[in-house]
Amino acid sequence: MTKTEETLKIGLITHLFPSEHDQHRGKFMYDQYRAIRAIPDMKLRLMVPTPRAVPGTQRWYTNHSPLHQVAPTDERVFYTSLPNRKKPLFIQKNISKALLQKLALEKPDILHIHWLYPDGLAIPALKEAGYPILLTIHGSDWYKSILFPVLKPLLFNALQKVDCILCSGPQLKAAILQELPELEDKIEVIYNFIDTQVYTVPSAFESLRAMEQLDWKDQQAHALCVANIRHEKGIDILIDALSQLQKNLKFEELNLGQPLLVHVIGMQEKGEYLDSIQARLENQPKLPMILHEPVSPDQLKTYYQAADFFILPSRSEGFNVSLLEASSCGLPIVATKVGGNDLVVRSHHTGKLVEAGNPDALGKAILSIHSRLDSFKPESIRKRIVNEYDLSVLTEKLRSLYSRLYSEFRKAKN
DSSP states (O other): GGGGGGGEEEEOSSSSOOSSHHHHTTHHHHHHHHHHHHHHTEEEEEEEEEEOTTTHHHHHHHHSSSBTTTTTTOOOOOOOOOGGGGSSHHHHHHHHHHHHHHHHHSSEEEEEOOOTTTTTGHHHHHHHHOEEEEEEOHHHHHHTTTTTTTTTEEEEEEEHHHHEEEEEEHHHHHHHHHHHHHGGEEEEOOOOOTTTTOOOOOHHHHHHHHHHHHHHTSSEEEEEOOOOOGGGTHHHHHHHHHHHHHOOOHHHHHHHHHEEEEEEOOOOOHHHHHHHHOOOOOOOOSSSEEEEEOHHHHHHHHHHHHSSEEEESOOOSSOOOHHHHHTTOOEEEESSTTTTTTHHHTTTTTEEEETTTTTTHHHHHHHHHHGGGGGGHHHHHHHHHHHHHBBBHHHHHHHHHHHHHHHHHHHHHH
């Protein structure tokens, strides 16, 4: 019996994973973890590279919080790092050493690494140790990291050495190949997936109960945006769009009967961008928009069930998980034509797509959806998500991919 017919040991490496302290952080990675654990005849071990921190600090408590709902053998791998991508050679040396020491205890057959930075820095050392490696690149880890001249050559070297590259959307694949066309034969697109049994279309009773839990007024229309407060997520564009809408007579008339309120849920990363967003909201107290801190997955489900539609004003995306979650809950979508958004919003029956960075177009799309909420059929919006993006589909894709990669590795070795 061959190895692929017995048990393949998969080492999953990702620095972004939910903890008991931050259950919202890296929630999609928890879904991937569950998908891999569901693969028959494959044994999974999770390793979460975590920078060391000064004991007693908030960062230390955050970095030592237990991982959320994992097996006893899954654990953090601590290494010494520096903030803001400073001295990447130093970071590469330390994260590689820490992972190699941990892997020596139970050598996996395949390593699946998520994120080009910082996790991908360890690829050259792990390849030298003889591991076949699959790397998933998401979006921000590519677009942000290659802006650093001292970091870029290290990442490009890692990409040259890895066996297979997965990226979360066709635009991201095109961007990578524009820089490194020689990677064409080992790069492919694999979309994000969700548990559609969790994100479901609520009944009228469930929707009202969710609104009561959130203390939302049922006389209002509630739009939801799940996005961290960062420039690439376009929250400033959303503010511009809402500001323009307040001067629109059709919007004003619609608002008399059912006022719109937009709820933005996401990490509020300290810096100039967050300061500018908060200042604008303070200076425009009548703007129909509220910022919410991140919430747990269970709480987020309540927001989806209470909302009337979903907005994503991003300047750039890979393949956004929140779009899948919102669609699985039957919400019509207003989003920009970036990343894989057009794969979720394919027709006027599911929502509306607009050009990125265009507040006027975004505002008109919001008005269009807001004015015809009763015309959307939630179960129809949900149906394709269940068929194409459920975790069961991901489980089968990964099973096939791991088996193929290991078979090719063994063939090349022999």
